[in-house]
Amino acid sequence: MNWFEIKKQSDIDYLLKYFGYFHDGCLKELHMWTGTYVGESLAMAVPWELDTNVKMLFQRQYKNPSAIEIFFESVTGIHIIPSPENYDSIIQDANILKYEDNYYWANEFDWHPEKNIESGVSWISAKKVKWREANEWMGKQNRYGNEE
Template identity: 70%
Template sequence: MNWNEINQQSDIAYLLEHFGYFHDGCLREMHMWTGTYVNEDLSMVVPGELDTNVKLLFQRQYANPCAIELFFEGVTGIQIIPSPENYDSIIRDAIIIKLEDTFYWADDYNWHPIENPDACSNWISAKKMKWREVNDWMDKKNRYGD
């Protein structure tokens, strides 16, 4: 499964159109890690650059593709708000924006990082963004661990 890098507006447009703007989709899983860690001798390793990375798994009710994975490198911000009881977590339409050297993904087409950053939307921002189809990752099974 090869990763498709997002570099310019045409890459963003292709992904959004290819995955139907995430319509009738859901964020199934999230995996986050950093480059900071503690060695066996209990010494801390702290990189000097942005070291947070996130993978998001999305599934949707349409084929070709029915599941994709987004990979964000050098994460600069993230907001994930769980749906309250008796509400669904269905994505109606999502947006991807590139401002200067940062990519933004949000689960609301009207969200914007400058005009309405505090809107009750799930969003993530990062310096690099990639995606790939993972059509065999459907159903309830966790792909990033139990």
């Protein structure tokens, strides 16, 4: 599976159209990690650059593609809102945009960080974004870890 890096507006437009603006999709999984860690000698390793990264797996009720994985590198913000009880987690439409040197993904098409950063919308921002098809990752099985 090849990664496609988003570098310009035409890359954003292509992905949104290619994946149907995430319509009738869902965020299946999210995996976040940092470059900060404690070594075996208990010394802390702390990178000085942005060290938070996130991979998100999206599935949708359409073919070609049915699933994509998005890799957010050097994350600058994340705001994930779980669906409340008795509500579904279906994405009606989503947006990707570049604003002030950050790429944003949000699960609402009209969302913008300047206007509604604290709204009930899930969003993530990062300095770099890549994506790839993950059609073989359909179904209930977790791909980033088990449920335990």
